[in-house]
Amino acid sequence: MEAFHRIWKKWRNLLVYGFILGMLIISLRLLRWKYMIADQSLEIFIGIVALFFMGLGVWIAMQLVKTKSKDSANTESVPDQELLSIDEIALKKLQLTKREKEVLGLIVKGYSNLEIAEALHLSVSTIKTHVSNLYSKLDVKRRGQAIDKARKLRIVK
Amino acid sequence: MEAFHRIWKKWRNLLVYGFILGMLIISLRLLRWKYMIADQSLEIFIGIVALFFMGLGVWIAMQLVKTKSKDSANTESVPDQELLSIDEIALKKLQLTKREKEVLGLIVKGYSNLEIAEALHLSVSTIKTHVSNLYSKLDVKRRGQAIDKARKLRIVK
DNA sequence: CCGGATTTGGTACTTTAGTATGAACCACAT
DNA sequence: ATGTGGTTCATACTAAAGTACCAAATCCGG
Numbered sequence: 001m002e003a004f005h006r007i008w009k010k011w012r013n014l015l016v017y018g019f020i021l022g023m024l025i026i027s028l029r030l031l032r033w034k035y036m037i038a039d040q041s042l043e044i045f046i047g048i049v050a051l052f053f054m055g056l057g058v059w060i061a062m063q064l065v066k067t068k069s070k071d072s073a074n075t076e077s078v079p080d081q082e083l084l085s086i087d088e089i090a091l092k093k094l095q096l097t098k099r100e101k102e103v104l105g106l107i108v109k110g111y112s113n114l115e116i117a118e119a120l121h122l123s124v125s126t127i128k129t130h131v132s133n134l135y136s137k138l139d140v141k142r143r144g145q146a147i148d149k150a151r152k153l154r155i156v157k
Numbered sequence: 158m159e160a161f162h163r164i165w166k167k168w169r170n171l172l173v174y175g176f177i178l179g180m181l182i183i184s185l186r187l188l189r190w191k192y193m194i195a196d197q198s199l200e201i202f203i204g205i206v207a208l209f210f211m212g213l214g215v216w217i218a219m220q221l222v223k224t225k226s227k228d229s230a231n232t233e234s235v236p237d238q239e240l241l242s243i244d245e246i247a248l249k250k251l252q253l254t255k256r257e258k259e260v261l262g263l264i265v266k267g268y269s270n271l272e273i274a275e276a277l278h279l280s281v282s283t284i285k286t287h288v289s290n291l292y293s294k295l296d297v298k299r300r301g302q303a304i305d306k307a308r309k310l311r312i313v314k
Numbered sequence: 315c316c317g318g319a320t321t322t323g324g325t326a327c328t329t330t331a332g333t334a335t336g337a338a339c340c341a342c343a344t
Numbered sequence: 345a346t347g348t349g350g351t352t353c354a355t356a357c358t359a360a361a362g363t364a365c366c367a368a369a370t371c372c373g374g
Contacts, residue, residue, distance in 0.1 A: 046206055053207040057214020097320065110302035113361070125323045132362065142330080143361075145267035147304055254350060270331070282353045289332065299360080300331070 091155040094137050103130045108147045108156045248312040251294050260287045265304045265313045 096104065099120075106116045113127045120127075131143075140146045150156045253261065256277075263273045270284045277284075288300075297303045307313045 046203060049203055049207050050210040054210040054214035057211035057216075059214075099321065107301060108305070110297070110299060110305035112299060112301070122321090123323055125325090126321075128362070129322075132364090135362080140267070141362085142267060142269060144264060144269070144300055144304065147301065148265070148267035256351070279351090280353055282355085283351075285332070286352080289334090292332080298332085 090153045094153075094155070096134070096137060099130050100134045100137070103127060104134055104146070104150055105156055107131070107134075107143060108150055247310045251310075251312065253291065253294060256287050257291045257294070260284060261291055261303070261307055262313055264288070264291075264300060265307055 091101075102120060103116055106119060111119065113124050113131065116122075117124045117127045135141060135146060138146050138149050140149055248258075259277060260273055263276060268276065270281050270288065273279075274281045274284045292298060292303060295303050295306050297306055
């Protein structure tokens with residue numbers, strides 16, 4: 001039963017495409033007898049058909065190529081309902097101030113200093129000061145190291 | 158002249174496809190006037206046109222995503238005994254090259270470009286190139302964003 | 315009220331990161 | 345044979361990050 005299910009899953013889309021194709025052909029035939037009287041519009045009709053089916057071909061190919069996963073591929077935000085509890089002890093040991101924690105939180109989200117400044121309604125100079133002090137306390141020298149360390153210490157979400 | 162050459166290289170394929178398309182349309186029109194006398198064969202003709210252009214669409218789409226088949230060939234079966242399993246599907250969609258994946262792995266560890274260069278026995282220039290291409294594929298502009306996105310997509314450990 | 319810590323912001327400077335462009339090479343497929 | 349993608353590296357430039365040092369305002373406990 002499982003084998004059947006797998007096979008079905010594999011070829012289901014193809015069958016659906018075939019069905020859609022058949023429906024389209026039938027409807028096109030009907031359309032033709034309904035509206036195709038003038039000879040000069042026949043060219044246009046054929047052109048439309050050609051373009052439409054080319055687009056359909058592109059779409060089908062895309063469907064076939066893309067590994068069908070609507071789950072997490074292009075979704076921008078992955079829900080982090082994970083039980084990633086913050087290590088409060090490690091956080092306290094660092095003696096970070098309120099602002100420094102805020103800044104760190106934005107740094108790990110990939111914010112630039114300018115973006116942090118705008119988010120907190122501060123100047124870039126101030127952010128740089130906080131960032132610099134933050135690095136001293138975290139014992140790192142660069143942004144990337146700070147992010148890595150913050151995650152490893154589990155002091156950020 | 159150099160600028161023209163660059164642009165030409167970039168858009169050549171698109172122009173070629175457009176040209177072929179135009180040629181096909183013209184030839185189809187000629188064919189129609191040559192052989193399309195009987196009314197009942199018009200249906201068949203339209204069907205052929207539709208199928209042909211659908212195939213053309215498939216072909217074009219395949220050309221556009223051609224490189225995927227090479228990469229995805231050997232990464233089909235991946236054992237995920239990892240605790241923190243990485244999203245192979247999302248990873249495949251990004252079409253990152255081998256080097257780009259390596260560089261990304263070191264970036265999320267907080268390595269500087271110089272450190273990455275030393276770790277991989279390459280020059281900083283090369284690392285910068287890889288990093289730049291990586292950012293394009295990840296659709297980000299900075300290191301921190303790349304780290305954040307890589308973690309959210311779960312394409313790194 | 316005083317004093318230390320925090321917060322804010324500035325100037326000046328160095329370092330790192332990032333972009334744009336070009337070139338050369340190789341592997342591989344058409 | 346030719347073309348394409350990937351890799352490597354270079355130069356030249358701009359942007360962002362980071363350091364060092366300073367100084368003022370604010371907050372808060374003793």
